[in-house]
Amino acid sequence: MTDLSLYRNIGIFAHVDAGKTTTTERILKLTGKIHKIGEVHDGAATTDFMVQEQERGITIQSAATTCSWPGSKNQFQPHRFNIIDTPGHVDFTIEVYRSLKVLDGGIGVFCGSGGVEPQSETNWRYANDSKVARIIYVNKLDRLGADFYRVIKQVEDVLGAKPVVMTLPIGREDDFSGVVDLLTRKAWIWDNSGDPLKYEIKDVPADMEADVEEWRAKLIDQVADQDDDIMERYLEGEEPSIEEIKRCIRKGAIAMDFFPTFCGSSFKNKGVQLVLDGVIDYLPNPTEVNPQPETDIEGVPTGEHAIVDPARPFRGLVFKIMDDRFGALNFVRVYSGKLKKGDSVLNTYTGKTERVGRMVEMHADDRSEIETAQAGDIVALIGLKNVQTGHTLCDPDQPATLEPMVFPDPVISIAISPKDKGSNEKMGIAIGKMVQEDPSFRVETDQESGETIIKGMGELHLDIKVDILKRTHGVDVNVGKPQVAYRETITKRIEDEYVHKKQSGGSGQYAKINYIIEPGEPGSGFQFESTVVGGNVPREFWPAVEKGFKASVDKGVLAGFPCLDFKVNLTDGAFHAVDSSSIAFEIAARAAYRQSIPKASPQLLEPIMKVDVFTPEAHVGDVIGDLNRRRGMIKSQDPGVTGVRIKADVPLSDMFGYIGDLRTMTSGRGQFSMEFSHYNPCPKNVADEVIKEVNERNKNKEK
Incomplete structure (x- = not known):
């Protein structure tokens, strides 16, 4: 049994170009897993193993990699690191959110010259929501324009976080040669060979001594109040020992009171060892984070928790599924209990048991077979049949569900069809696998046209899916124009009634309903209540009325988009002892929807996106003018050192192709x-245009 205090499950989050993949690479190199370092510049990094990622230089799949670290000077017992590589692009935030659930701690990587960028703020907010303790690593200090102290200030101002500086950079840009460890007051200086192990530990350079003392005193000030006894002695002038300071930092970091902050250059192999020591010193092991709450199958909390303990019943969460040449790999975080090869586990979502055929430990795109796993482990299971991301696997005799994972609804869709008509079935199978791997990706078949419609979280999200179809599954597709997921609602209260009568010999059908339809609160969806008194509509028929209305809301009356945010109140009605039935009341409700919604002043709704733009100062006017033309509402402008951040609410329909336009406006820097x-x-002119387009599309389908 491995000692759980030697485990660290960590994620590395960053903006697209902050150097996250290079940092992961360096960690793997230092921990002895890979010998030739893959550079992202040539598209050869180990964790970026999907072809699409290697070409785009951005990380899409979150690969889980296991490695071991004994400390930069072998000062620790070897610790086992499970590193989850999280995607940095916003269209993949679903994966970030999902991988955050399985982490115990994280490393937030920021670019020394770019600082806190829009995407890093989004990921930081997600990590706060998921209560993931982090250390900060300011990377790329060898870059032109890099400024460690400016980034520290941005972390405070933009993220509202409290960084506790652990290391200071020696030299900057081309002259960056190493870091000073504030606790030990020692300088780590690397030579220029690029070998991470070629460094010397020296005294602090004379010109930095005053700075080092100032920052070290600030560090102790920030952390001493974690321990009353240390704080009291410190106020009386007694300096705490390094071990005491570390104890305070660890306590505060796990509580997320502050974030230990390191610096370096992953590309030049300088400073990474101290970050790894920081992971052991300051990030929690699996037993130090709040255990996952358990729920019943319906998602109602049971009050129990999946305590991280190998002796308890087995609980695991499937957080990622990937298809590779060996079949489907189900990445599972084991929260409690043990799992052996050959065990049967219950999937609480499907209610079926699955047998664990093989279990592997992943190293980016390479693996080693293992026999057992225990609480705290992250492993990939092979041979499971009906499992999707977010499903809980557990001990069949003591079932429980880990909190059900909630995924946002897609906001954009495109129609696709295979270029080669014979590939229809192949495309269907491929898309089926892709939907299993990514719950924010949906697919449906248009009933009238028979077209396959894929839906996702943004343009890039669907671009990548089309790419995966082509490269991974060998299906080349024609792609339609992106369609926005509009919705419909009503704006007027209306009282109405409907009678459904059908007599065709024998027993007929009869149902009469009186009802009020009125607008609901934004975001409330469809709500139903019955205030019928007396027995005019017997209670057993109420669910049928609700079912009839509910079945109708998928198709609005303006342009066939789902209708939401309205309330139906069944107030009265009538029934017939022989001819009334649930089906008659359901039909009445469906017809009532078609009759009354057009009278309730229906209105088209459009999805509004929270847009966060970063632009160099010289282009602010162009960017704001362009957002205004896109019907954007500017929410804030925040000047920083490297440029201006503009936050705006913009309709999705006006954001297509924005990345290209922004790059043009800002010479590639936005x-x-x-x-x-x-x-x-929707404004009337936009709504009219959308309705006209839908009608034309429907006409063309009928031809």
């Missing part, structure tokens, strides 16, 4: 991230 915010009523 960046943006966007995520769904809310639905808003």
Whole structure:
């Protein structure tokens, strides 16, 4: 049994170009797993193992990699690191969110010259929501324009976080040669060979002594209040020992009171060892984080928790599925209990048991077979049949569900069809696998046209899916124009009634309903209540009325988009002892929807995106003018050192192709991230245009 205090499950989060993959590479090199370092510049990094990622230089799949670290000077017992590589692009935030659930701690990587960029802020917010303790690593200090102290200030101002500086850079840009460890007051200086192990530990350079003392005193000030006894002695002038300071930092870091902050250059192999020591010193082991709450099958909390303990019943969460040449790999975080090869486990979502055929430990794109896993481990299982991301696997005799994972609804869809008509079945199988791997990716078949519609979280998300179809599954597809997921709602309260009568010999059908339809709160969806008194509509028929309305909301009356945010109140009605049935009341409700919604002033709603743009100062006017033309509402402008951050709410329909336009406007320096915010009523001219387009599309389908 491995000692759980020697485990660290960590994720590395960063903006697209902050050097996350290079940092992961260096960690793997230092921990002895890979010998030739893959450079992202040539598209050869170990964790970026999907072809699409190697070409785009951004990380899409979160690969789980296991490695071991005994400390930079072999000062620790070897610790086992499970590293989850998280994607940095906003269209993949679903994967970031999902991998955050299985982490115990993280390393937030920031670029020394770019600082805190829009996407890093999004990921930081997700990590705060998921209560993941982090250390900060300011990377790329060898880059032109890199400024460690500016980034520290941005972490405070933009993220509202409290960095506790652990190392200071020696030299900057081309002259960056190493770091000073504030606790030991020692300088780590690397030579220029690029070998991470070629360094010397020396005294602090004379010109830095005053700075080092100032920052060291600040560090102790920031952390001493974690321990009353140490704080009291410190106030009386007694300096705490290094071990005492570390104890305070660890306590505060795990509580997320502050974030230990390191610096270096992963590309030049300088400073990474101290970050790894920091992971052991300051990030929690699996037993030090709040255990996952358990729920019943319906998702209602049971009050129990999956305590990280090998002796308890088995609980595991499937957080990623990947298809590779060996079949489906199900990445599982084991929260409690033990798992052996050949065990049967219950999938609480399907209610079926699955047998664990093989179990492997992953190293990026390479693996080693293992016989057992225990609480705290992250492993990949092979041979499971009906498992999707977010499913809980558990001991069949003591079932429990780990909190059900909630995924956002897609906001964009495109129609696709195989270029080669014979590939239809192949495409269907491929898409089936892709939906299993990514719950934020959906697919449906258009009933009238028979077209396959794929839906996702943004343009890039669907681009990548089309790419995966082509490269991984060998299906080349024609791609339609992106379609926005509009919705419909009503704006007026209406009282109405409907009678359904059908007599065709024998027993007929009869149902009469009186009802009020009125607008609901934004985001409330469809709500139903019955205030019928007396027995005019017997209670057993109420669910049928609700079912009839509910079945109708998928198709609005304006343009066939789902209708939401309205309330139906069944107030009265009538029934017939022989001819009334649940089906008659359901039919009445469906017809009532078609009759009354057009009278309730229906309105088209469009998805509004929270857009976060970073632009160099010289281009601010162009960017804001362009956002205004896209019907954007500017929420804030925040000048930074390297440029201006603009936050705006913009309709999704006006954001297509934005990345290209932004690059043109800002000579390639602009960046943006966007995520769904809310639905808003469409202006009349936009609504008319959308309805016209839908009608034309429907006409063409009929031809």
